Each structure stands twice: as structure tokens, then as C-alpha cells.
Amino acid sequence: DAGVTQSPTHLIKTRGQHVTLRCSPISGHKSVSWYQQVLGQGPQFIFQYYEKEERGRGNFPDRFSARQFPNYSSELNVNALLLGDSALYLCASSLAELNEKLFFGSGTQLSVL
């Protein structure tokens, strides 16, 4: 059984560009959440979606947006990239609506030059 998959694994962008990151949850999981992990720090919560609806939002600017599709996969979009957006972006899925017993993907390493 496949775990949480994320694509791409690595991405290099320049300031001002936009980026779309993709995540497929574990089969049967209806909740997907997104996190930003800067080197040496813990994951920071960005969004949580359950049944295609936003259930939670962290303290990130409006440049960050996300959505969840009918098959429960999800996209994270970041517009007008800044150097400070460089980080590992993790996606996690869980069975229930709450942010519990998360299964993380391997992440997308985003570098903004």
C-alpha cells in the first residue's frame, strides 16, 4: 500500500514566480494538511483540508493557497515567491477530520533564488 506521495521532490524557482506542489494521500484518508519546514525547525502548519473543505489555516500570507480534489489529492500554491519561502514542504494525510495520527510524505524541497 503506497504511503503519502508528493511531487516534485525538488524544485528551483526564482523570486516572483509561482509554484504548485502536489500531494496524494494514503488510500482511504480524507484529510490532507500542509506544512513548511525550515532547516533546523519543526514543521509549521499551513493548511488542512477535509472532504474538500478548508478546516484550518496557519499564519501564512494570502500568497499561499491550497485545494483538495474529489479524489482527496491536494495542491499547494504559492504566488510571488520570496527567498524566505525556501523550505521543505511536507504534506500529511490522516483518516479523520482532526489533525491526528498524521502520515507524512517525503516532502518537496523548494529553493527560491
Next chain:
Amino acid sequence: GENVEQHPSTLSVQEGDSAVIKCTYSDSASNYFPWYKQELGKRPQLIIDIRSNVGEKKDQRIAVTLNKTAKHFSLHITETQPEDSAVYFCAASPSYSSASKIIFGSGTRLSIRP
């Protein structure tokens, strides 16, 4: 705003000894406290979690204790082994259906000395 503080940031223990990592949280609505282990270059993995209606939970060599009054919770690893070397993150979540949010600590890098 809500915050989770984690100490120490680095910890080195002799193989076979115990390791303790401590966290404090600020949001009194928090009622779910997981611990994740992240090995170098790998994804975080849940190792144990506890809810606020329980004071202690144990799973083999790993245990978590919670003091809800003091807003403290701790991870205890006994009989440490080389494969315990990793970064450990605590987290706290209010775990209610609306505006669900989870806050992670900054991590503890645990090294096991042979």
C-alpha cells in the same frame, strides 16, 4: 499566539541510558499531544501520542507523560539504542473539528553514543 517550546535542542546520551525531552504549550485548549521522529533526510513519523484525559502512556521503550495543569508533557526513551538517533518533535493540537491547528516544537536532536 499559540506556542510549543521544546527542550533541549540537542541531547547526547550513552547507549543504554535514558533520554528525556520536555515540551510546554501555551494554548489551554490543546488536548492532543503527539511525538514525531524524523531521521536524517526522511519524513517525520508518529511514534506515540497522548490525549489530555490520560496522564501517561507507554509503548515498549517509549513513554509520554502529561501534566495538563502545568501545560507540560515529556517523552521518555529508556534503554536507548543507536537507531534512536534522530530529531524528535513534540506537538500540541486543540483537536476540535473547526479551525483545526497543530503546533510543533522546534525539535530535539538526539544522539546515542556507542
